[in-house]
Amino acid sequence: MKKSIAIIFAFIISQFQAQQNPYYQQAAKYKMDIDVNAEKFTYQGNQTLQYTNNSPDELNVVYFHLYWNAFKPNSMMDQRVASQGKNGDSRLQKDGISRLASIPKDQEGAQNIHWIKQNGKDLKFEVQETIMKVYLNESIKPNSTTSFTMEWDAVIPQQIRRSGRNNREGVDMTMTQWYPKISEYDYDGWATFDYIGREFHAPFSDFDVTIKIDKDYVIGAGGILENPKEVKGYDANANIKAEKNKKATWKWTAKNILDFAWSADRDYIVKSFDVPDGPKVYLVYQKNDKTKVWEEAQPYVTKYFQIMNSHFGKYAYPTYAFIQGGDGGMEYGMCTMILGESKSMEDLMGLMAHEGSHSWYQQMLATNESVRPWMDEGFTSYAEGYVMNQLFPPKDKLPNPFVERLEAYRNFVKKGIEEPAVWLGDHHDNGTSYTYASYIKGELFLVELGYIVGEENLSEILKQYFNTWSLKHPTDRDFLHIAQKVSGMDLKWFHHYWINTTKTIDYGIKDVKYDAKSTTITLINNGQVPMPIDFSILTKDKKIVTYQIPTNLTHTWKQKDEYGDFKTENYWPWTQKEYTLTIPYTQSQLQLLGIDFSQRLADVNMKDNFVEVK
Numbered sequence: 001m002k003k004s005i006a007i008i009f010a011f012i013i014s015q016f017q018a019q020q021n022p023y024y025q026q027a028a029k030y031k032m033d034i035d036v037n038a039e040k041f042t043y044q045g046n047q048t049l050q051y052t053n054n055s056p057d058e059l060n061v062v063y064f065h066l067y068w069n070a071f072k073p074n075s076m077m078d079q080r081v082a083s084q085g086k087n088g089d090s091r092l093q094k095d096g097i098s099r100l101a102s103i104p105k106d107q108e109g110a111q112n113i114h115w116i117k118q119n120g121k122d123l124k125f126e127v128q129e130t131i132m133k134v135y136l137n138e139s140i141k142p143n144s145t146t147s148f149t150m151e152w153d154a155v156i157p158q159q160i161r162r163s164g165r166n167n168r169e170g171v172d173m174t175m176t177q178w179y180p181k182i183s184e185y186d187y188d189g190w191a192t193f194d195y196i197g198r199e200f201h202a203p204f205s206d207f208d209v210t211i212k213i214d215k216d217y218v219i220g221a222g223g224i225l226e227n228p229k230e231v232k233g234y235d236a237n238a239n240i241k242a243e244k245n246k247k248a249t250w251k252w253t254a255k256n257i258l259d260f261a262w263s264a265d266r267d268y269i270v271k272s273f274d275v276p277d278g279p280k281v282y283l284v285y286q287k288n289d290k291t292k293v294w295e296e297a298q299p300y301v302t303k304y305f306q307i308m309n310s311h312f313g314k315y316a317y318p319t320y321a322f323i324q325g326g327d328g329g330m331e332y333g334m335c336t337m338i339l340g341e342s343k344s345m346e347d348l349m350g351l352m353a354h355e356g357s358h359s360w361y362q363q364m365l366a367t368n369e370s371v372r373p374w375m376d377e378g379f380t381s382y383a384e385g386y387v388m389n390q391l392f393p394p395k396d397k398l399p400n401p402f403v404e405r406l407e408a409y410r411n412f413v414k415k416g417i418e419e420p421a422v423w424l425g426d427h428h429d430n431g432t433s434y435t436y437a438s439y440i441k442g443e444l445f446l447v448e449l450g451y452i453v454g455e456e457n458l459s460e461i462l463k464q465y466f467n468t469w470s471l472k473h474p475t476d477r478d479f480l481h482i483a484q485k486v487s488g489m490d491l492k493w494f495h496h497y498w499i500n501t502t503k504t505i506d507y508g509i510k511d512v513k514y515d516a517k518s519t520t521i522t523l524i525n526n527g528q529v530p531m532p533i534d535f536s537i538l539t540k541d542k543k544i545v546t547y548q549i550p551t552n553l554t555h556t557w558k559q560k561d562e563y564g565d566f567k568t569e570n571y572w573p574w575t576q577k578e579y580t581l582t583i584p585y586t587q588s589q590l591q592l593l594g595i596d597f598s599q600r601l602a603d604v605n606m607k608d609n610f611v612e613v614k
């Protein structure tokens with residue numbers, strides 16, 4: 001009797017625990033041998049993949065991404081570009097005509113899978129363009145590891161987007177999303193988005209990659225080069241070991257990254273230096289007139305990593321490489337591919353700061369970019385703006401580092417084509433709406449949050465978010481949980497309005513009455529998004545006094561903010577249209593009245609936000 005009760009209790013407890021949905025993440029270990037035919041732009045590959053299912057679910061199928069299958073006429077990517085015409089991504093089209101439609105047959109991207117086995121036995125698989133569905137002979141039980149082996153060959157596509165051969169600066173091979181990559185499986189299920197142009201997602205993985213390529217090539221990659229003395233470019237005393245076919249063998253490893261990317265060119269040079277307390281940085285590029293600024297980049301890159309490490313959390317990997325390649329800038333594990341040409345150090349660093357910051361928002365804090373692009377592009381843009389403001393302080397001091405972004409957002413909103421940031425990255429109607437939804441709205445999410453909770457709290461939120469979720473897969477819920485915990489405020493309403501809707505903020509000064517001993521101001525909410533209001537005055541003797549008018553939605557008020565001291569007034573119920581404030585200053589003492597002197601508030605109509613006192 002007693003025993004059966006114990007069993008029942010154990011059952012109830014296990015059911016209870018199962019309902020808690022504890023966090024888990026899948027793990028993958030790749031071993032790949034690649035043999036490149038540089039003349040034909042093809043390679044042969046084989047892969048051994050140890051895949052660990054840490055989920056509570058039994059898996060009967062697995063999915064792989066075959067991204068390069070997108071680069072051919074009439075692919076889904078081509079159809080998408082064609083249907084968006086001039087409104088789509090400018091890099092994929094020329095005058096509104098898809099560049100994919102005219103890829104010559106011998107330059108069509110391909111990943112041809114010869115076979116895949118599980119624990120040595122052949123598996124049935126089905127290729128749906130960029131997704132391969134694999135039916136397993138043996139299901140993968142929770143908390144168990146299985147082994148896949150696979151052989152394939154690939155054609156490096158004409159360079160259309162990100163990866164490919166002969167980019168416009170003459171980099172021979174940009175090898176990104178280049179191997180059959182297992183899809184992520186998490187609480188949302190399999191991340192099986194067809195590749196039509198936007199972003200990526202993957203489980204954290206270890207890599208052991210051997211690449212055979214003609215010995216006069218130099219490879220740049222996100223990883224650790226295990227044999228620098230046997231290949232070109234990394235060691236002055238290298239003794240390049242070439243096999244009979246004149247190929248050298250490159251051995252790369254990387255641990256706990258989302259994807260392994262590399263590139264190869266005969267004209268690359270490699271520079272490296274150590275950031276104090278940070279990664280060893282590699283610059284891999286073609287030395288010529290267009291890349292002159294790269295020569296002077298070291299002090300800026302060093303300072304960049306130091307600011308990131310101290311403000312956003314310490315970079316977790318031993319190395320990072322800025323590699324010339326691709327078509328603009330794209331982030332990968334421990335490296336980025338960027339174009340080499342730069343007009344100025346500020347241009348180059350803007351690109352490096354953006355792509356580098358994806359190591360935080362995409363790589364270490366590995367959100368699903370296809371589902372929540374605003375969390376990686378937006379947070380990355382915020383970090384970029386934060387660091388660039390310190391690396392290149394503006395000549396005329398701005399009220400905050402993000403004023404230009406706010407102005408861009410205001411102008412964009414007027415066009416009436418804004419789409420909610422919550423939309424899936426690939427499903428926006430046009431490229432501009434995607435850009436604003438993910439980059440700008442995501443960046444301003446943090447700017448607005450700083451305004452609501454105070455900058456000190458925001459910086460603590462970013463640190464705790466990093467400390468809790470680094471090398472994991474957080475969602476917006478996880479971020480919000482930490483933001484609420486740190487600030488003590490309810491912030492769900494703000495997240496909802498800002499991310500799920502395109503509603504806008506519009507407060508104004510409706511009326512000012514001057515009396516003998518005081519001034520009474522009536523504020524009005526003409527917008528659809530409630531916000532707390534920092535109302536400030538500038539006196540004739542140049543003193544600034546700020547009154548915090550909280551919104552009751554947060555239920556706790558901002559305690560401090562590095563933008564200045566403030567007095568806290570009664571809260572403004574979010575249902576109430578107007579708010580009246582009386583201040584002990586007379587007309588003759590006042591010079592300027594205004595909503596948010598820091599100008600962080602994303603108010604779309606600034607015309608009624610300030611009153612000059614005559």
Ligand SMILES: [Zn+2]
Binds near residue numbers: 358376377380
């Ligand atoms: Zn980005």
